[in-house]
Amino acid sequence: QQQLQESGPGLVKPSETLSLTCTVSGDSISTINYFWGWIRQPPGKGLEWIGSIYYDGSTNYSPSLQSRVTISLDTSKNQFSLKLRSVTAADTAVYYCARHVIAAPRGGVDRWGQGTLVTVSS
């Protein structure tokens, strides 16, 4: 069964860049059936969709984060990554990597990483 695992620093200084990587195991990410995405959840709050990437490298981002976000793919390592620039305390959250099913008739996010807490603080 396919698994996703986030990795990256748990502490980032304000104004710096948050960088996370998701390693996918159990199957190739070079498939037409899924988007690969990032979702975050500030402590005690709801889920916020950040963006996603397709196997061909095409991306979609939340309009509220678009100016600061880049999601990229490394098919040789079966990984995808998130960069969020110019972070503030408001970016403190648990960050999940996720697999969005796009192959009909299925849909939704059917695989999630365990989540990693990233704290923005000096």
Added chain:
Amino acid sequence: DILMTQSPSTLSASVGDRITITCRASQTINRWLAWYQQKPGKAPKLLVYKASILENGVPSRFSGSGSGTEFTLTISSLQPDDFATYYCQQYNSNIYTFGPGTKVDIK
């Protein structure tokens, strides 16, 4: 952007109760809606996709319905394992958005 709302924000119920959570979209999303259950400290779990199709392994006491802009998630007989927070998510466009969540707690 497609905005999602949920009601109620909190629902207090007892084991055995039938409960319904409503999710509304700011514009039509056809049936491109998913429901998730999340427990504290855990990643969300997919329950329903395409508004009414149960994910494999999800108990039949869960059901989803709706289309267009209004959707519901119903639990026919609440079980102890069901006390959690529930989120809807639209995937009509390639910009996905979540609802704010509904916390189901013990009355």
